[in-house]
Every structure is written in structure tokens, then in C-alpha cells.
Amino acid sequence: MTSTLWILTQGAAVSLFLAFVGAIGGTAFALLLNVAAFSKIGLLRGFYHTYIYFARGIPLLVQALLIFYALPAFGILIGPLTAGGLVLTLYIGAMFAEVFRGGVLAIPRTLWDSTRSLGLPPASVLRKVVVPLVLRYTLPSYINVCVLTIKASSVLSVISVWELTLAAREIVERTLDVFPVMIAASCFYFVMCFSIDRLGRHVEHRLALKGFSGERP
Amino acid sequence: MTFLDWFAMHGPSYLDGLAQTVFVALWASLGALLLGIALTLLRLAGGHWGAAFVGGYVQVLRNIPVLLPIYLIYFGLPTLGLFWSAVVCGGIALIMQNAAFITEIFRGSIKAIDRVQFDATRSLGLSPWTTFRRVTLPQLLVYSLPALRNQAVLLLKDTSLLSVITVAEVTMQAKVLTERTASAYHAFLVAAILYLAIVALSEMAFRIAERRVRWR
Amino acid sequence: MIEIRGLRKSYGEVEVLKGANLDVAEGEVVTLIGRSGCGKTTLLRCIDLLEEYDEGEIKLDGKLLWYTSAADGSRQRLSEPVIRQMRQRMGIVFQQYNLFPHMTALENVCLGPEFSQKISTRESNEFGRELLARVGLADKVLAYPFQLSGGQQQRVAIARALAMRPRVLLLDEITSALDPELVAEVEDVIRSLLSEGIMMVLVTHAIGFAREISNKIAYVSEGRISEIGPPADVLDRSQDPTLKEFLRRLR
Numbered sequence: 001m002t003s004t005l006w007i008l009t010q011g012a013a014v015s016l017f018l019a020f021v022g023a024i025g026g027t028a029f030a031l032l033l034n035v036a037a038f039s040k041i042g043l044l045r046g047f048y049h050t051y052i053y054f055a056r057g058i059p060l061l062v063q064a065l066l067i068f069y070a071l072p073a074f075g076i077l078i079g080p081l082t083a084g085g086l087v088l089t090l091y092i093g094a095m096f097a098e099v100f101r102g103g104v105l106a107i108p109r110t111l112w113d114s115t116r117s118l119g120l121p122p123a124s125v126l127r128k129v130v131v132p133l134v135l136r137y138t139l140p141s142y143i144n145v146c147v148l149t150i151k152a153s154s155v156l157s158v159i160s161v162w163e164l165t166l167a168a169r170e171i172v173e174r175t176l177d178v179f180p181v182m183i184a185a186s187c188f189y190f191v192m193c194f195s196i197d198r199l200g201r202h203v204e205h206r207l208a209l210k211g212f213s214g215e216r217p
Numbered sequence: 218m219t220f221l222d223w224f225a226m227h228g229p230s231y232l233d234g235l236a237q238t239v240f241v242a243l244w245a246s247l248g249a250l251l252l253g254i255a256l257t258l259l260r261l262a263g264g265h266w267g268a269a270f271v272g273g274y275v276q277v278l279r280n281i282p283v284l285l286p287i288y289l290i291y292f293g294l295p296t297l298g299l300f301w302s303a304v305v306c307g308g309i310a311l312i313m314q315n316a317a318f319i320t321e322i323f324r325g326s327i328k329a330i331d332r333v334q335f336d337a338t339r340s341l342g343l344s345p346w347t348t349f350r351r352v353t354l355p356q357l358l359v360y361s362l363p364a365l366r367n368q369a370v371l372l373l374k375d376t377s378l379l380s381v382i383t384v385a386e387v388t389m390q391a392k393v394l395t396e397r398t399a400s401a402y403h404a405f406l407v408a409a410i411l412y413l414a415i416v417a418l419s420e421m422a423f424r425i426a427e428r429r430v431r432w433r
Numbered sequence: 434m435i436e437i438r439g440l441r442k443s444y445g446e447v448e449v450l451k452g453a454n455l456d457v458a459e460g461e462v463v464t465l466i467g468r469s470g471c472g473k474t475t476l477l478r479c480i481d482l483l484e485e486y487d488e489g490e491i492k493l494d495g496k497l498l499w500y501t502s503a504a505d506g507s508r509q510r511l512s513e514p515v516i517r518q519m520r521q522r523m524g525i526v527f528q529q530y531n532l533f534p535h536m537t538a539l540e541n542v543c544l545g546p547e548f549s550q551k552i553s554t555r556e557s558n559e560f561g562r563e564l565l566a567r568v569g570l571a572d573k574v575l576a577y578p579f580q581l582s583g584g585q586q587q588r589v590a591i592a593r594a595l596a597m598r599p600r601v602l603l604l605d606e607i608t609s610a611l612d613p614e615l616v617a618e619v620e621d622v623i624r625s626l627l628s629e630g631i632m633m634v635l636v637t638h639a640i641g642f643a644r645e646i647s648n649k650i651a652y653v654s655e656g657r658i659s660e661i662g663p664p665a666d667v668l669d670r671s672q673d674p675t676l677k678e679f680l681r682r683l684r
Contacts, residue, residue, distance in 0.1 A: 053413070054413065057412060057413040057416040058374075058409045058412050059374040059375070059376075059377035059388070061377045061378055061380070061388060062388055062391075062405055062408055062409050063409070065388070065392070065405045066402055066405045066406065066409060069395065069401050069402045070401060070402035070405075072401070073401035073402055108530040110528075110529070110530040111530060111533060113525070113527065114525075114527070114531060114533070114593075116483060116520065117481055117520055117524065117525045117594075118520070118521070118544060118593075119517040119518065119519075119521040119545070119549040119597070120517075120544070120545070120548055121514075121517065121548065121549065124548040128533075128544065128548065129533060132535045133534075133535060136535060147280070151280075151281070151282040151283070154282035154284045154285070155282070155284065155378065158381055165284050165285065168285070168288070172292055176292075176296065178288075178289065178292045178293040178296055179289070179293055179296075182285055182289040182292075182293065185285060186277070186281045186289075189280065189282060189285065190280045190281055193280035193281070194276070194280050197280070
């Protein structure tokens, strides 16, 4: 059993790493997408909405399979882990993008009017008004998507990325010891997801006490 | 060859897969909804233990990836002597997982129902079951419609995961076709387009239903 | 002084402003009254180009704002940096949600001077504290909006507008969303500004207050200013039947 647990732990580490890459990459990608989403160029806005439609309408598994099989066909040869990271970035990036976009849209119109009437230059508007407010509005949803990232990493097992789910499956196929192994793997995921969720809530709570979100705590 | 030719040749396989996808999505959604209602009832009327059990159930299933229950049931039931088909195993897993999310959705919606209404039912002397059936449940469902629509679409997309336990839905068909025709990604591209289509259609259908039900 | 000529504005099919004219003399206070939807708020917002108007001219101290008129009669919108400069000469206060919720009162007030007018942090801080003291909130300098009452928030908003040293203050129903007991403190601040000689254009339903502080009251109807004059003339001796009906309803 201990060797099983050790293997599962290693798998969990890989899952965590993948989720981390997906979250960071996804956030960066989402910021880029938001530039397109709010661009004055209609074509860019159209591209944003089209991309979101595709990324959210196609199941993650199918996206993963597409990228996994399509890249070699175009001569791009990358290992499963890199492919997995790429898939996650594209998929989770779309989710973060919608979260951020929702945050920007949540800013009351009079605040936009106020920044305009004060004659604030665009850089200052972004830095002093938009970014702080969007951060405050979107923190809960952001944490939600982070948890989702960990769960999404399990799908990558199907394109032979070795992580916790694949590790568990391999052990089960070898030893037929289904329940203990699967339950153990579930525990690992549960601890990871639950911790991130709790941590997020804790951070939210602490920041609310300082008037972080501009609402009564 | 062009995609149209390709689709014409392999269309039937995809249609079989589509039928399977829609079939599973439908009965799994229904099952998840019913289980969600049952769990909500348990949480409301089951005292401390009931609420604790439901709370625990929801927390566990929301924090694990959906592949694990799928594997657990598919590989695990035979060890208990239950040899059910892959579709049934997958469906059960989807039901259990989605019921957790639906129960959470209901929890939020119940809070939205004005407290005053429950004072009214108590003063009218209505039994808890009648209250639930006539007052809570209808409003619950109406308030939850947008979130339920969202969840149903997620379930529809999750059916693709059943391909890992050899359920012959769209993704599985695409995998088989990929091996058979040695085409790189064409099969999955068509599958992707199919999913986009049924997701869009489902959303439309839901919105039409929503508009007719709301604020009658 | 402000000169507005022939302002027209349509939202799609609906024409809201149908050639409005208005003059505000140096140091004058003008109040716009009228039924909901008559265009008074739109007119106010056009003055600061928070709404783009389709036709017309707005001049401040003789200089044309927002657009240049070309020789062939067509007009061209000025560049963003120029528009930003022009906006700094006006201050506007809205009905609600004026303040940035993530900043203290002082930070709200100093934001404009520091980042638009490039005044040093120390200077703008000092100035900000003075202004907040002027509106009676010296002790709330480090408070966040959620810690302030509606009336206090509106006073901070006024201070923030004043921090830009504007030529004119535009006030869009600033007491309409307040609980009755909080209205007085805001009206007091406006009263205290009368001696400054700053031009003011108000939109309000508080007729009593308007009568007290205005040099002129303008009745906006059907997208135009149909009657304008000293408060006594417009409120007590009006000719326009729709205006008489409107005033009757308010009592």
C-alpha cells in the first residue's frame, strides 16, 4: 500500500504542477484575450467571442485530443506534458477571460463617467481604477476557476499525460484493487481542491475586513 | 479529401455516437435532477445528520474530477459482482456528480425564496411535505433555471469522458475512426463541430423554455 | 461663461434634444427642471461630453469645446488628450456611485489633481485635506466610501470635483437618492459655494432649493428650453401650460 501511496503522491505532484502551469498561463492568456475583448477593433472583439464560443462549447477532452493529434500532423513535436500544459492554458484561459471580462463589465457606469470627467489618462485609469476594482470583484470566481484547473488536469490522463488520474488507473489495471486506490486518489484531489477553496475564502475574508471590495464586510 | 466528403463517408458513425451522447445526457440530467431534489429534501428535513450527510456528499463530489467516479464505478462494480453495461456505469457516475452541483444550486435558490412565504404556510397549517411540494419546489426550479441550464450543458460536454470506458458516444466514435482511417485530426475536428452544434442547440432550447416558464 | 447653441441628440430613432440653447453667465447658477425624459440630464451630460451630441455648439469662455468646425460646415471630434484637458475645466457630480470604492475619501479627492494635473502627491494631499475640511469631512479623510453615509459620500464627490479647480460644476440630481435627513448637509455645501463665483448647472427636483440658489431656472420640455428666467418668474408667473401643470404636480 505504501508504494501505491508513494506513486499516487508523485502523480498528485505532477497534477499540481500542471494545474499551476495552467493557472499562470491561463491568467496571462486571459489578460491578452481581454485586450481583444474590449478593443475598438470590431474584428478583435469578434475573434474574442468566437474563441470563447469554441473553447467553452467543445469538451476539454476533445480539445486535448485535437491538439494532441493535430500538432504532430503540422510538424510540431512536443511531449504529452507540454501538450497538456498547452491545452490547459487554452481552456482555462478562456474561463479566466470571461471572469475578468465580467469584472470589467461590473464597474458601474458612473465610475467610468467619473474617470472621464476627471480627465484621467488611460494608463492611470487602468492602473488606479480598473485593475484594483476587477481584482476585487473577481477574486471568488478566480479561485473557483483555480479549483477547476486541478480537476481539468485529470482529463489530460487520456492523452497519456502521467499525472494522478493516470497513475491511479495504471495501478487499478495492474492490481485490480479498485476501491482503495480510487478512494485514495480522490482524497488527494479533495485535499488539493478543498485547500485552495478554503485558502481563497480566507484571503477574501481578511481583505474584506479592510474594505477591499468596497462593501460592508 | 474535403471534410464534407469525409463526413459523408463516416456520417453514420457520428450519428450513432450523437444518439448515444444525447441519450445519456438526457437520462443522466433527469437522474441528477431527481437525486438533487432528493438530497435537498434530505438536507431540509433530515435533521442534523441529514444535513451533514448532504453537506459532506456535496463537498466531496464537487472537489474531485469527474473521471474518478467514472473509473470507480466502471472498474469497481464488477468486483462486487455487478456487471452492468458501460453506459449504465458512466451514467450513474454522471448522475452522482451532477447531483452534487444541482444540490448546491438549489441551496442558493432556496435562500432566494422570501422567508415570509414560509411564515404564511405555517400560519395556514400546511404540512412540511405540502409546503415543499406546492411552495418550495416550484419556485426552486424556476429560480434555478439559468444555473440548471448551465449545468446541463456541462453534463452534455462531460459525456465525452465516457469514451474512456468505451461508451460509444461521439468522442469514442472519433477515436475509433482515427485509428481506422489513420487520419490525424479530422475525426476530432468533426466531433468538435458536432459538440458545438448540440451545445448551441441545447442552449437555445433551454432559453426558449425559460422564457415560457418565467414569471407566468 | 458658457454658450450652448442648437444642441441635438438622438438615441437611435428617438430625438431627445431638439435644438437646445442655453447661456450661463459668469458666476451664474442655472437649474434645469422638467419631467422625466425631457432631456435635462442628457443636456447636462452633453456639456461635459459624457454623451456625444449630433449637432450644435458648446463654448466655454468663447472657445469652442469638443469639436472643431471645418470650413465646409462639418465638424471633427478633437483628439482624446485635448478632450481630457477640456474636461478638467468642468466638474460633475452624479446621483450615486460617484466614489471609487477601493479608495479612501482623500485618495478619491486627490486622484484627479495627482494624475490628470500632475500635481505632486504632497501638494495634492494638502489641497485634498483642505477641500474635505471645507465640506465638513476633515475627520473622514481616511474613511472608505462604505464607511460613509450617502450624504457624506456626495460631499466627498463635490470635494473631488472642486479639486480640479473647475470653471463650472455640473450637478445631476445629487440629492435625489439620499434619505431626507441627509439632504440638508449636501445643500449646505452647495450654498457655501455660491460666494466662490463658480458657475453651476443643476438638474434637480428640489424646487425649493432651486428657487433659493438659482439665478435662472430653465424649464426643459420636448428637448428644448421652453422657458427660462429668474426663479420667481418661472415658478410663480409662468405662461407655459405644461410648465404650470408640471409645477402643480410637484406640489
